Structures are given as C-alpha cells and as structure tokens.
Amino acid sequence: MYKVIFQFENNDSVESYANEGENLLEVARKSNVAIDAPCSGNGSCGKCRIRLISGDLNSKRTRHITDEEYAMGWRLSCCSTVAGDVTVEVPDIASAYRSRMKVADLSSSDEVKIFEEAKAQVEEAGIVLKNSMSVVELEMNEPTLDDTMPDNERFVRAMEKTTGIEKVRVPYSVLRKLARVLRSSAFHVKCVIRKTARDVFVYDVMPAKEEVVIGGLAVDIGTTTVSAILLNMTTGEILAKASSGNGQIRYGADVINRIIESQKPGGGKKLQKAVIEETINPLIWQMCQSCNFDRDRIYRMSVASNTTMNHLLMGVDADPIRKEPYIPTFFKTNALFASDIGIDIHPDAHIIVAPNIGSYVGGDITAGAFISMIWNKPTMSLFIDLGTNGELVFGNSDFLMSCACSAGPAFEGGDISCGMRATDGAIEACTIDRDTMEPNLTIIGKEGTKPIGMCGSGLIDVISELFINGIINAKGKFIREGERIKHDKYGMGSYVLVFEKDADSVKDIEITEVDIDNFIRAKGAIFSAIRTMLNSLDFTVDMIDDVYVAGGIGSGINMRNAVNIGMFPDIPIEKFHYIGNSSLTGAYTMLLSTQAERKTYEVAQNMTYLELSTVPTYMDEFVASCFLPHTDSSIFPTVKLK
C-alpha cells in the first residue's frame, strides 16, 4: 500500500492509501475527494487535472496536457496510476464551473421577476394560487379537575371546531411536544396544517404569540446544476434563491455514467449522498441563513428533475432506466417524506415529485411544459429545455408530444475547456470584429468583474461570430490566422477570447476546435430532434408559432446567433422566448397552487413520448446537423456570412 495525499488550494488535505497500479481518479473517489470528471474517467474530457507535487505516478500523455503543463506536474487523474507514495494538488480550477454555491441577491429584481411572471401566467390560465397549507389559531379551555380530557383530545376537538373537518391527524412529532406547547402558551396555540376535504394533518404546533411563515422548498435537480428557492407558501414570496453544481458530477457528467456508478457497491448510497448531503442540504442551509429562516419551518418541498435524477435522489434503483426495455420504477409517487431521505427540513414535510412520463422525459419537463403554458394555447408551440439532456415538447391545447436527446453538458459550460455555468465571471455574450478579429465581451457580474470562462449563451455567440466572420468553417475548423488564433503541436486550433493577464484564470480563456466540435454535436442533437419530431407529426418548422427556450443556458441567449449556428430552426426571431429555468418555476407553482400541481399531472398524463432512437431517420438528421449551420443550407435561408 502507498500513501496518497490530496492537497487543496485552501491547504486542507486528505490522506488515503492505494495499491500499486490503482487509478488515481478511483482513489480520489473512494476518498471522497471531488475531482471533476464529466466523462467518468475515460480520458476524453480532460477535466480531471491534478498537479503532481511529489512522489510517483504513472501517467499517460494526452492531448489535454501540453508539454509545458506536463513539466509543471499537470496530469489527468483518470490517466494516472499510483506507483509509490504520492502527493498531488487538486486545483480548485478543476471545479470552476461546477460547484461554487451561489446565493442569489434578491434585491436584483431580475431574480424574482421570473417567479412573478410565472404566478401571473398561472392565474391568467384560471388556476387558483392556493394550496392546502395554512396556519390556524386554536384557543382551548385549560384542564381542571372537573375537565380532565387528555391534551390530544382537547386539541383535536378544538381543531375540528375551527376547521369543520372531523378527521384530524396528529402525528408523533406533534404528539411529542403537545403537552409542553399547550402549557407554555396557556392553551392558546398556532398550528401549521394541511387541510383537504377529507382530513386535517397537523405539521406543527407552537405558542400563538409566535410569528409563523410556512416555508416551501422548490428544487430543480439538473444533471449538472441544482437550483432551489425558499418561498412563503402563503404569499408566494421568494425568500431566498440559490444554486450550485450537482455534487454527483464527479461520478459522471451524464445520467448514463451516473447510473453505471450507482451500480457499483455502495454506489446508490454514494450518489444519493452527493445530491442530498453535499448539494441540496447545503443549499437549504445557505438559503435559510441568508433570510434567517428556521429550516424546521419548511413544511413542503417540490422537486422537478429528470427521471434518473429523481430515482437517484430517492435511492431507487435506476439501472433498469438505461437497459432495454428502459423501465423506471415510477412515473408518479406521493409516498416521499423529508425524513425518508434525510432532506434537512421538517421531517414530516411531504416531497412532491413532478411526474415523469418516460425514462428520458422526466419531471423537469412536465413541470416546465406546464409553466410554459403551451398546453393552454390553440397555436402550435415548441418547448425546448436545454439541459444536459435536451428535451422538447411540441403541441397545443389538443395534443403534446415530447422527445429527448443527449446534448451533453455543453449548454451549461461542461465538456468545454473554458466552460462554466452562467454565474459571475462568465462570458455571456460576445461579438467579434470582422476585420481585427478582436472580441467584445459581456461578463456576468458587477462592473469590472474579470472573466473566468464562458457559459452556454456566450459559447453560442462566440461560435456564431467565428462562423459568420469566416474565422471558422462549417466544420468548425479555423481558417484564418491572427494574434488570437493559435495551433498546438497536434495542429488543433483555438481562439483566445481573453489573454491570461486580463483573465481571472491561470491560463488564456480560449475556445478550441475540440470545444467547437463538442458544441456542434450538442446543438446538432437539439436541431435534429426538432426536425425528427416535427417530421413524425407531418409538421414543418414554419408551422411553429412560438418557441419557448428554457434551461440554465443564461438569459443572455442570442436567438439570432442560435439560428446562425443551426441550433434552432430558421424562423422569425420574434417567435423565440427565453423563459429561464422553467423546471424551477414549474416546481414553484406546484408548491404554491394545488390546482397547478394537479394540472401538471394532467399535462404529464396527456403527453405522448417519441423515442428518437426508434425513428430510422434520426441518425441521418443528426449527422446532417453537425455542421454550421447544417449540411443543407437551404433550410437556413437567412443565415449569411458577413
């Protein structure tokens, strides 16, 4: 056995032991050291860089590490095996786009606006913004020697009288504290209840003089990014908002690699822990701290996520999802409570899971399709959710069809050498001067924020500009020369957006031909999915009345540029609408409105699913789409080079 020491930039370190020849990425994983490995360790993504400080590693050379970098000690951990005692540095930059948790600044109206809009839209559709949770006040007579009714009977009778509902359910958690609360409040209490026509469930009881806000937690669990909001369930007010990388990402960038990882011994528990203990619970703590909220006062939670994510969240076996005939354990479940899986809110809090409709179209899409309101319009709409999986829903108030394609994490900055999420320091928009090839960048964050990398919307702009200005060709290869264009010794071209000295980074921020290739495959997957689905319904792109684009790609997405690169169909730009993280707004409305929750189930029930892999033409469509904008330029008539 050799000793392996992982050092972090903050001077923490983790010690572990490994046998000769053990893969360093595996050693890191078993030691709970987070190293980013979106490709799950097959050497293709180049993200799992570490730096050898001392000792012995056997490392394969790869195109991801330059000679200079190699000399400095940089290695890919997935391509390295232990050859002796060894100390390596795990750079924070490796997780740059991944995990920095961000609590939103709610004083910025943009953060809240999207939820206000969602509420307005839901109300416009005639859906009442009312849920079954409420606070009631009860005043009881204090017991005497002549009135010795036990506490819970006294309490239940008062509740029956106040609510008019005969069946009152007092769970153990309330029973346990009832005597104390009643006596500390002179039998004058407030209760948090869920009231239906059939029964009243008592979540909590507290002295009447306490201020009580019923907290709700809505979470969008993306394969790459997890976003959450804390809301006042009575008013709908957003109390806090936060997001972070999905802690599972170190076990694979996409759902398939995660499922494979979950099948290893202890894998299911490990992945569940990564998303709950390392991602969702820290988000809860941060949000509660930011607005001084007691997390035990969060009495209900909604989750919108793809089918694999909600299976892994629940620790339910996800393996049948990836194996023919691709069967999930559930589409719908209402059996989940916070204490079942260790979500750190009130233990009796019910967790509503937005319904899946198939192994590859999950609750994120049903929640998103609901809030896009495409089910409520007579005109034809296309809903596109740009996540690690791309999902589409097409239809109107008469029918809805959905399909899914694997886009990879490129839209959220994954699989891109300088990619990152749409947070502070991300290049979210770009224009490039035709002649000088100098870029003009828009950076997320306060004035003066230095760029760190590119988010999805920035990538679309950069590639579109490089293409329109004739700097790259339709295959994404560099065809012009200049100060910002470099070629490495393998001949791979790249374009420098920000030189190291101007960046908040240890190297140039650049886009390489490999990045462009990755992105072209992602956008090709989306476009070919759109074409294939429309074809299957005998529709053409010009019959689309509206396109609703959702996802973490960033509100800066330039639809014209997305058309230029052949990601979206070439239809009038005014038909496109960016609706943000619809999965999260959908989860929000499911919490806020019982009718919205029901409607989401109804939308899911009525949605059909097209399995693209069963459509013979899909592969051809995909290959044809892996060009800028497309091999058949006639379907992009408005795209012209400058």
Next chain:
Amino acid sequence: MYKVIFQFENNDSVESYANEGENLLEVARKSNVAIDAPCSGNGSCGKCRIRLISGDLNSKRTRHITDEEYAMGWRLSCCSTVAGDVTVEVPDIASAYRSRMKVADLSSSDEVKIFEEAKAQVEEAGIVLKNSMSVVELEMNEPTLDDTMPDNERFVRAMEKTTGIEKVRVPYSVLRKLARVLRSSAFHVKCVIRKTARDVFVYDVMPAKEEVVIGGLAVDIGTTTVSAILLNMTTGEILAKASSGNGQIRYGADVINRIIESQKPGGGKKLQKAVIEETINPLIWQMCQSCNFDRDRIYRMSVASNTTMNHLLMGVDADPIRKEPYIPTFFKTNALFASDIGIDIHPDAHIIVAPNIGSYVGGDITAGAFISMIWNKPTMSLFIDLGTNGELVFGNSDFLMSCACSAGPAFEGGDISCGMRATDGAIEACTIDRDTMEPNLTIIGKEGTKPIGMCGSGLIDVISELFINGIINAKGKFIREGERIKHDKYGMGSYVLVFEKDADSVKDIEITEVDIDNFIRAKGAIFSAIRTMLNSLDFTVDMIDDVYVAGGIGSGINMRNAVNIGMFPDIPIEKFHYIGNSSLTGAYTMLLSTQAERKTYEVAQNMTYLELSTVPTYMDEFVASCFLPHTDSSIFPTVKLK
C-alpha cells in the same frame, strides 16, 4: 475533579469524573452505570449498595448496612459523596431481581397455554381471530419495449386486481427496493400487506419463492418488568417469549420518581432510551435469535402499559400526569410507528397502544380487562392487576368502574430485602411448621435450583404462615423466638428462610420486619381500594361472583393465604382465578384480531374511573387495612390462627 471508577463483577469498568461532594448515585447515573435505586436515591430502600475498593467516599451510616458490611466496604451509593479519587465495585447482586433477561422455554406447555386459553376465550365471546395483515402473491407480465409501464404502476395494478381494492399505498421503503425485487423474481413476488375496506398498505415485497411469516410483537411494559412475545400474526402461534426488568428502574421504582427523573435535563430521552434501547430492543434480539426470525419481518407491534409508561416510551412529556389536574397527553393514539422511536423491527411497523382511560389507569388495565372477559358477563366480577400500581376494575356487561392505588413494587419482589421476580431461584411458595418454625419451600426452576430470593407469591405465603402460626403479630412484629429468628442491634426482627450456606446468595435469605411492613402497606392499598370502590357503588364483597387476579406475582399465588393476610376479601376461595399477565395476553389478542382491538377500545370507552384520593373514607380504609388481616377482624371471619 476526582476520578471515579466503577468496577463490575465481570471485570468491566467505567471511568468517570466528579467534583468533591457529588452524590455517587448521581455520578453513576450520568456515567450510565446501572445501580438499582427503586426509591430514586432517598436512602429508604437500601438497594443501591456498592463496595468501596479504594479511595475516599463520605458515606452516611444507615440501617441497611450492618457494621460487618460497613467494615467490608459496603455503602449505599445514594448516601455517599465523592471525597477524592475513588474505585467502587458495583455488585451484580444489586440488580438480582431486576434485569436478568429470560427467554422462555416454549417447550414447556405452561408458557404457551395462557395464550391458547386467551384465544379460546376471545372466540367464545364471538370475536373473530382475524387481523388486517396478510401475504399476497402477485405475478406480473415482464415489461417489454411495447409495454413500458413503470414498475410501481405495474405493481399497483396487479395488487388492485388481486385484492379488489383500488387505493394501494406503496411507501418509500417498498418503492426503493421494488425494481430489484421484481427483476430478481421474474416479476413474481409475495407482499406483506395491510388490507382494509378503504385501502391496501404494502409493508414489504420479496421474491415469491421466499417463505414469509408475518411477525407481530406484543409487549407489556410494566413499571418493574417488561414482558414480550413474538407471534405469527396469521396463525397466532407464539414463536418466542421473553421478559426482563425495565431498564428505567435505576431512575426510580415507581412512576412518580420516573416522571421526576424525566424532567431533569435530557431526562425524557434517557428514560426513553432505558426502556427502548436497553430493554425492548434486547428482548427483540433475544427472541428473534431464539427462533431464528428476521426482525425486519415484524410488521406490527402492540403495547400494553400504564399511562406513564406509554408516555415515557414515546418520549412524550409525562409531567402533567403527576401534577394537578393530572392530564396525560393522550388516551388513544394511532400515530406511532417503529421508526419514530427506534424500536428495532420493520421501520414502517405500526405500534398499537392499548388505550389509557386516565392518568393512573392505563392500557395495561384496558387490555387486561378486555381479556378477563368481565365485560361479557352478566355476573359481577372484580379484576385485580397486581403490579407496581395496583389497579382494579369492577362490573359486568352493563357497567365497569376502575380505580388505581400505589402498591409499590413489593408484588414483583421490589422494596423487599430478598425480593425478586418470579423467575428461576425464586421462592414461590412456602409453608412453616407451627412447632419447629422450619419452612418448607417451593423454588422456581429445575429440580435442585438453589433459592436466591422471594417473589410475590412466596412473600404472601411466608407472611401468611408467620401470622397464622403466631410467629408475628397483627402488626407484623416478631413475637416468638427461635433459631431462625434474629434481631439486629436496632431491635429489628427477621426470619431466616434459607441460611447462606444453602442459598445461591452471599447472605441469608430472610424476611425482615421492614419487608413485612412494606408488604402490609402494599396489600393494604389493594384491599382498601377494593372496599372503597365497592362502597362507592353500594356493593359489598359478598356480592362479588368472581375475582380475576392478574400480574407478575406468579402463578403460584395461594389465594387462601392472600385472604389470610387481608389482601383479598374473605369470600369463597373458588371464586378466585389467577389469569397471569393479562396485560400481555390482552396485547396479544389486540394484534391477532382487529375485532379484539376494537373491543378493547370499546371496553376502555365504557369504563368509568374512580379517583380514590377524592373519596374521603379511603385514607381511613387504608390505615385500617394495614394490619393482619385487618383492624376489623369481623370482615375476615374465616381467618383463624392455628
């Protein structure tokens, strides 16, 4: 701070620290060292003996420690304070009557007979021996690309078809394993379900080829003794039976002292832990081991216990029970599950708690009154449960009245210097020769078992024989001399039943005047309660048709002797029936039969409660009863000295 070391006979030890002057019993308690202290540390019971090995203690002298014993290092821990580093031995003998767990030998027909009889009686009363738990087998079509229904929907539909019930509840615990079980069994499974007219709740799912027995756990939580059985819920067969002392006993012998202890910081948790982790769970483990049963296959539990015990079990505040106006948190609750309080059986197992009817008449009495069947007879019956609290129920099919009195632990061998529970080594019966004063003893256990102490039935015999033979007077004082009669330097008399050399003990087995006094007060409490209750109803003892005696006093109880000492009314002996631990048999039938469970609730509902302390004559009755047999000998006409 001084170091305090507690040594045990098995050579284990516990190290702790204490300040000068700290009470040694308190130090033991905070260090989780079990020292028996039924009087909760007020110096009266003399049970908390320890032996000073080295170091410094300040100890008060007490009548419980002889000079010889003091010289050997014996001290009462409640009367000792720390005066320096100290090492003490905690003798196992101190807990002799308390905690040795005993798994019953079911091959002895006596152990099982009582449950067979209970079943027969219940059936005779027209109650169906059927509960809602059952095993169903489901066979499903395996999914294909043309039949991609998710697992839980497939499962629920099969369940609906088999049971005819539309609402099927699949909890998280089942959902989590569903995919694996279905695939490992080719979609042919067995399920443990609870089926009602309204819904089906699925407790468990397993491959169809597995043998499944639905386990049920019935527990009688006495203040002094906890008894439990593991049963087959389908057939009613007793699979295992065990009992042990209630681990809470070190925090006080009676409910009042326990409640006081529960109010100290962390006290509620400590008492809950003592009865669950240290008592009930070990009983479960022992029982499961004895019959090779998987404890996760115990899907339902019933508890019969007094009001304080079920409150402390649940960690519910019991303080209002002992304070005017004496209000418990609950009479009935159906909100308790095994996982709520850490009972080590299937986490979703429902815990049925036999209903309380007042702060001092609890579920042990309602379960016992049910199984005594007194509610089903036109004739007048008296039900007596001889526990640490004595409870009485009087009535017939038209009315039932109950009352409670504090008898103390004497009937279970507590508060008696050589007292013990009715287990191996206990003197359970005794006659004494009028002339020689030599005793003739019956010992529980195999032929040749040496006596250790006396259980309740033995005490009744010894005191009756001492009295009838003129060895003690009506006040319980020794009035004859002999080899077996001793007096200590304070003049306290005692009678030696077994000399040290013949006993499995380090000292003589004897009964002292203090013991007799304690026992007289216990029996006086019972008899005066009987008189007071009957008087309040304008009944006299000769109007009683049957007396059902229950409790852990031992099946050897001699009713004639119990009348002789004035414990039971002087009515024809054939009217007395010993029905054993009716609290446990009642809990057994509640599990086995849904109708019996309902009937128990009904019996509780119809039972009125007489608070003895509000009856002005009760105290006089009690004082008059604290003689052998009574100050008014005319009410015991058949009791004659030999």
